Amino acid sequence: MCPHCRAFITTSDRVCPYCDTPVGPRATDVRNPGAILGGFIPHARFATSMILLVNIGLFAATLLLSMKRGNGDALMNIDIRTLAQFGAKWGEAIALGQWWRLVTAGFLHGGLLHILMNSWVLFDLGAQVEEIYGAPRMVVLYLVSTIAGFGLSTLLSASISVGASAGIFGLIGAMIALGVRHRAHPAGSAIRGLYVRWAIYGLLLGFLPGFHIDNAAHIGGLAAGFAVAYLAGTPKLADTLMERFWRVAAYASVVLIAFCFLKMYLWFMATRTAF
Numbered sequence: 038m039c040p041h042c043r044a045f046i047t048t049s050d051r052v053c054p055y056c057d058t059p060v061g062p063r064a065t066d067v068r069n070p071g072a073i074l075g076g077f078i079p080h081a082r083f084a085t086s087m088i089l090l091v092n093i094g095l096f097a098a099t100l101l102l103s104m105k106r107g108n109g110d111a112l113m114n115i116d117i118r119t120l121a122q123f124g125a126k127w128g129e130a131i132a133l134g135q136w137w138r139l140v141t142a143g144f145l146h147g148g149l150l151h152i153l154m155n156s157w158v159l160f161d162l163g164a165q166v167e168e169i170y171g172a173p174r175m176v177v178l179y180l181v182s183t184i185a186g187f188g189l190s191t192l193l194s195a196s197i198s199v200g201a202s203a204g205i206f207g208l209i210g211a212m213i214a215l216g217v218r219h220r221a222h223p224a225g226s227a228i229r230g231l232y233v234r235w236a237i238y239g240l241l242l243g244f245l246p247g248f249h250i251d252n253a254a255h256i257g258g259l260a261a262g263f264a265v266a267y268l269a270g271t272p273k274l275a276d277t278l279m280e281r282f283w284r285v286a287a288y289a290s291v292v293l294i295a296f297c298f299l300k301m302y303l304w305f306m307a308t309r310t311a312f
Contacts, residue, residue: 084172085163088179089156091144092201096152099123099145113148117197120145122308124301126187126198126254135304137297139191143183145199155201159208166208169215171272173280173287175208178265180290182207182258189257196251202239203254207262209236214266 039046041058052059103111103119121127124141131138146152167175186203209232216229236259243252272280 082164082167082172082175084176084179085159085167088144088163088201088204089159092146092152092156092159095123095144096146113150115147120147120199121197122305124297124304126190128191128195131191135300137300139184139187140180140294140297141301142187142199143201143204146201147199151200155205158205159201162205162208162212166211169271170211170266170269171283173283174266174269174272175211176287176290177283178207178211178262178269179204180294181265182210182262185261186251186254186256186258190251190254193253194251198251198254200251200254202251203258204262206236206239206255206258207265209239210259210262210264211266214263215271218267218270 038044039053039056039058039060042053042056044053044055046053046055046060050060099115099119100111102122103115106116106119108114108116108119117125121130123145124138125145126138126142127135146155163175163179166178170178183201183204186206187198190198190203212232213229213236216225216227216232219225220229240252240255243250243255269283272283
C-alpha cells in the first residue's frame with residue numbers, strides 16, 4: 038500500500054504509479070533479511086562477512102610467512118616477528134608514530150584456535166548487531182572499539198597483542214546499550230542481562246592460567262562500543278540527515294582501514310629483509 042495515497046501497489050514498485058510518490062523497501066524487508074536454515078544459522082550480513090574475509094586472508098598470509106621462516110608450530114602459534122611486521126599492537130612502535138597498528142592489530146590472529154573462536158563469535162554477534170544497528174553504524178562502532186581497545190592496551194601493557202576481540206567486545210557493548218536504551222521493556226532487560234553476562238564471562242577468561250588474553254583491549258572495546266551505540270541509536274527507515282551522517286562515517290571508516298593497511302604494507306616492504 039502506498040504510504041501517501043493508500044493505493045494498492047506491487048512490492049516491486051519503487052514509485053507509486055498513482056501519485057508518483059517514491060516508495061522505499063518494506064520495513065519487514067529492511068529489518069528481517071533472509072535467514073540461513075530458517076534462522077538456525079545467523080545471517081552473516083555484508084559488513085560482517087567482509088571483516089571475516091579480511092581476517093581469514095591475513096591469517097593465511099601470516100601463516101604462510103611464519104611457516105616459510107621455519108616455524109613448525111605456525112598453525113597454532115604464529116611467531117611474534119611475523120605478527121609485528123603485519124601490524125600487531127606494539128607499544129614501542131606506536132610510540133614512534135606507527136598509530137595505524139591500533140587498527141591493523143584488530144584483523145590479525147595468533148593461531149588457528151584464536152581465529153576460529155573469534156570468527157565463530159563474530160559470525161553470530163556481528164550479524165545480530167548489523168541487523169539491529171545497520172551496516173554503517175556497525176562498521177563505525179567496530180572500528181572505534183578496535184582503536185579504543187588497543188589504545189587502552191598500549192597504555193597498560195607493553196606486550197604485543199592482536200585479535201578481533203577488541204571489536205567483538207565493542208559489539209557486546211552495543212547490545213548492552215540497546216538493552217539500556219529500552220530498559221523499561223522486558224525484552225530490553227533480557228538483552229541487557231544476556232550481554233552483560235557475555236562480557237563478564239569473556240573478561241573472566243583473561244584471568245585463567247594459560248590464557249594469554251588482553252583484557253585491557255577487551256575493556257576498552259566494550260566501553261567504546263557501548264558509548265558509540267548508545268549515542269547512535271538504531272537506524273530510522275526515513276533517509277534523514279542523521280542516517281546520511283552514519284553512511285558518510287562508515288565510508289570514512291573504510292577509507293581509514295584501507296589507509297592503515299597501506300601503511301602496514303609499506304612498512305612491511307621496507308623492513309622485510311632487515312626486520
